[in-house]
Amino acid sequence: MNETSEKLDTKELVGEGNKPLISTRAVTMQASPLRKLAATAEERKRKGIKVYHLNIGQPDLPTDPVVFETIRNIDHLTLAYAPSAGIIPALSAWKNYFAQVGIHFDESEMVITTGGSEAIIFAMFAVCDNDDEIIVFEPFYTNYNGFATIANVNLRPVPLSISNGFHLPPSSEIENYITEKTRGILINNPSNPTGTIYSREELQVVVDVVKKHNLFLLSDEVYREFAYDAKFHSVMSFPEIRENAILLDSCSKRFNVCGARIGVIASHNKEVIQSAFKFGMARLSVATIEQHAMIPLLNSPEKFVQPIVQEFKRRRDILYDYLKEIPGITYYKPEGAFYIVIGLPVKDSEHFAKWLIEEFEDRKETALIAPAQGFYATPGKGFNEIRIAYTLNEVELRRSLEIIKFALEAYRK
Numbered sequence: 001m002n003e004t005s006e007k008l009d010t011k012e013l014v015g016e017g018n019k020p021l022i023s024t025r026a027v028t029m030q031a032s033p034l035r036k037l038a039a040t041a042e043e044r045k046r047k048g049i050k051v052y053h054l055n056i057g058q059p060d061l062p063t064d065p066v067v068f069e070t071i072r073n074i075d076h077l078t079l080a081y082a083p084s085a086g087i088i089p090a091l092s093a094w095k096n097y098f099a100q101v102g103i104h105f106d107e108s109e110m111v112i113t114t115g116g117s118e119a120i121i122f123a124m125f126a127v128c129d130n131d132d133e134i135i136v137f138e139p140f141y142t143n144y145n146g147f148a149t150i151a152n153v154n155l156r157p158v159p160l161s162i163s164n165g166f167h168l169p170p171s172s173e174i175e176n177y178i179t180e181k182t183r184g185i186l187i188n189n190p191s192n193p194t195g196t197i198y199s200r201e202e203l204q205v206v207v208d209v210v211k212k213h214n215l216f217l218l219s220d221e222v223y224r225e226f227a228y229d230a231k232f233h234s235v236m237s238f239p240e241i242r243e244n245a246i247l248l249d250s251c252s253k254r255f256n257v258c259g260a261r262i263g264v265i266a267s268h269n270k271e272v273i274q275s276a277f278k279f280g281m282a283r284l285s286v287a288t289i290e291q292h293a294m295i296p297l298l299n300s301p302e303k304f305v306q307p308i309v310q311e312f313k314r315r316r317d318i319l320y321d322y323l324k325e326i327p328g329i330t331y332y333k334p335e336g337a338f339y340i341v342i343g344l345p346v347k348d349s350e351h352f353a354k355w356l357i358e359e360f361e362d363r364k365e366t367a368l369i370a371p372a373q374g375f376y377a378t379p380g381k382g383f384n385e386i387r388i389a390y391t392l393n394e395v396e397l398r399r400s401l402e403i404i405k406f407a408l409e410a411y412r413k
């Protein structure tokens with residue numbers, strides 16, 4: 001539920017009277033704008049209204065039992081710190097996993113992290129000094145804002161448009177955002193929140209810009225396998241940026257183990273991995289048990305990933321098919337991940353989302369959606385858009401889309 005941004009009311013954090021003051025970083029750190037909507041959702045549930053959650057990227061599917069069996073079979077005498085870069089069998093399992101998707105890393109080129117989140121933070125720490133800049137494509141995964149605050153980095157958003165399904169602009173446009181402070185480009189493919197998959201030609205444009213300006217390319221590929229129509233290409237398949245590319249990855253989504261908190265940062269650039277290793281040393285290690293629990297998944301990814309991906313493809317098709325029945329909306333066919341950004345025929349999607357959860361009901365049911373403003377950094381963008389995460393089963397997905405359709409009719413009246 002921490003996926004969208006909002007400036008906190010500073011009064012909540014700044015000490016009063018003789019209390020010491022909290023830091024500027026803490027005050028400017030984003031909180032979820034959904035926290036108020038989520039609180040309202042809980043209130044409405046208490047009043048007997050069923051709420052469909054279209055707002056969170058947490059799949060509703062059961063986690064494969066092999067994870068829990070592996071944990072039950074652990075017979076260590078002491079629950080000790082793991083090595084800072086990760087336990088050797090887990091690093092070997094990541095190596096096996098990558099090899100099976102055509103990416104080749106040695107164990108020494110990876111550091112296991114607490115989710116993809118820590119991998120992204122380590123990458124920012126490794127390539128940026130205070131107030132350096134990283135280019136992102138907007139709308140983007142909203143926690144990039146929080147990671148940038150933690151790392152004291154400024155994000156420079158390059159705007160994308162719903163009109164072409166949020167595909168990338170030409171190199172001249174990307175280059176407009178490069179300054180002497182730019183250290184890298186952060187790309188998320190397939191994308192949260194848009195579900196867009198960038199073609200090889202689009203990626204080549206980014207790769208060429210990175211090469212020309214000697215930047216790092218931070219690539220968040222946590223949704224790699226969630227590619228339904230378009231073919232996914234990793235930035236690691238561009239040998240010309242071998243020293244520039246940093247891969248940020250995670251078990252969370254593809255294996256449906258969000259709570260395990262296991263990710264990885266990987267690069268052929270020795271300085272980058274050495275730096276990530278040092279950051280890793282400072283936090284000692286990643287949870288030992290969960291590293292063990294991921295090994296069977298990483299060693300046989302096809303077996304575990306494909307049922308999940310097939311289910312999400314079915315849901316994507318159901319969603320896409322239903323959208324044509326909602327008058328006045330703007331949409332495109334999302335090619336991957338499990339999200340879509342939809343343009344609504346309203347002036348302010350935040351107001352609509354609030355009204356939907358606070359006031360609307362159809363047969364004692366309503367829905368919680370994410371207003372898209374939180375996925376933009378440029379003021380004034382995304383005001384008539386929402387993001388939907390289609391992480392509900394078929395029946396619930398259809399019903400929740402029907403609720404949005406009825407709600408839009410009622411709201412516009």
Ligand SMILES: Cc1ncc(COP(=O)(O)O)c(C=O)c1O
Pocket residue numbers: 057114115116117118141188191192220222249250251252258261262263
């Ligand atoms: C694009 C993207 N990157 C990274 C993450 C972080 O995932 P985790 O820390 O669970 O690996 C998420 C989670 O929603 C995401 O959507």
